[in-house]
Amino acid sequence: MGEIKRIQDVASEASACDTIPAEFVRPEDERPGLTTYKGDLPQVPVIDFSIKDEEKLVAQIYDVSCKWGFFQIVNHEIPDDVVSRLKEVGTTFFELPQEEKELYAKPPGAKSLEGYGTKLQKEVNGIKGWVDHLFHILSPPSAVNYKFWPKNPASYREANEEYTxxxxxxxxxxxxYLSRGIGLEENELRTAVGGDDLIYLLKINYYPPCPRPDLALGVPAHTDMSVVTILVPNDVQGLQVFHEGNWIDAQYIPNALVIHIGDQLEILSNGKYKAVLHRTTVNKEKTRLSWPVFMEPPPDMEVGPHPELVTNENPAKYKTKKYGDYVYCKFNKIPQ
Structure with missing residues (x-):
């Protein structure tokens, strides 16, 4: 076993005594039991991808990306069975014996995030998140490293490639649509983040049951480093977004895709689009899983405000830097 205790093990010990170890207890201003908004609030926006009027679709996506940085897409044309298989093979992996999962453990000192693991970045005040994870790249083929793809279940690779x-x-x-929304040619944004070299980094989050879901978080509040993140969850509630000063539950919609605007899109749009601050809560009885795919520029690609969006009246609000350097700074809590 690695030197890090897996949350799955912590959870099974904790369930027996109905408490959680002190290193998982959030400060009061972060505890979901105290900070989740309970009143009537606007529902998280839902976009119907089957609308035939493209101008309307562009306008809707622009609007929610500026105001929320977050929305869900329905009628996206990914068949339900393709999404179901992705979830099924990922869930099966996390139900394997611990020794088998450890075969895919992230190598100590590795620069890449790929592999099975628990701790992700510098923990603020040493407080831990209630989550284990598996990372691996889905695309482009030149960046894929199959040693981090589980061999069990046997259909894991096929299900992931089909989803991709x-x-x-x-x-x-x-x-x-996002490119057109900010007044650029429709291929400009994609080109600016690497085009066909855009990296699809899958993360499977595994949040086991937690005896004190009012005190802990699966993942604390953060924005994603990506351009955009496209996520599917299982049916256990847990994703929350920060909107107009409140933590709001994002309602579960079967087979919807959950979209997060990430840091790189905020930077590229020179602040027009907002990277969404979000966090995950945990459940007392049920295991929650989610499958975010982070769409990321290649590490050597420089990302900064798009030149067409920078003027004397609207100067650049962000530095231009290689994506790999951005990631290093964010993980190590170094000001950008």
Missing amino acids: KYMHKVEERLLR
Whole structure:
């Protein structure tokens, strides 16, 4: 076993005594039991991808990306069974014996995020998240490292490759609309983040049951480093977004795709689009899983405000830097 205790093990010990170890207890201003908004609030926006009027679709996506940085897409044309298989094989992996999962553990000191693991970045005040994870790249083929793809279940690779095939179409459409929304040519944004070299980094989050879901978080509040993140969850509630000063539950919609605007899109749009601050809560009885795919520029690609969006009246609000350097700074809590 690695030197890090897996949350799955912590959870089974904790369930016996109905408490959680002190290193998982959030400060009061972060505890979901105290900070989740309970009143009537606007529902998280839902976009119907089957609308025939493209101008209307562009306008809707622009609006929610500026105001929320977050929305869900329905009628996205990824078949339900393709999404179901993705979830099924990922869930099966996390139900394997611990020794088998450890075969895919992230190598100590590795620069890449790929592999099975628990701790992700510098923990603020040493407080831990209630989550285990598996990372691996889905695309482009030149960046894929199959040693991090589980061999069990046997259909794991096929299910992930099938999902990736459909994901390409959604990502291309989405970036096209986002590009047009800020007044650029439809292919400009995608080109600015690497075009066909855009990296699809899958993360499977596994949040086991937690005896004190009012005190802990699966993942604390953060924005994604990506351009955009496209996520599917299982049916256990847990995703929350920060909107107009409140933590709001994002309602579960079967087979919807959950879209997060990431840091790179905020930077590229020179602040027009907002990277969404979000966090995940955990459940007392049920295991929650989610499958975010982070759409990321290649590490050596420089990303900064798009030149067409920078003027004397609207100067650049962000630095231009290589994506790999951006990631390093964010993980190590170094000001950008």
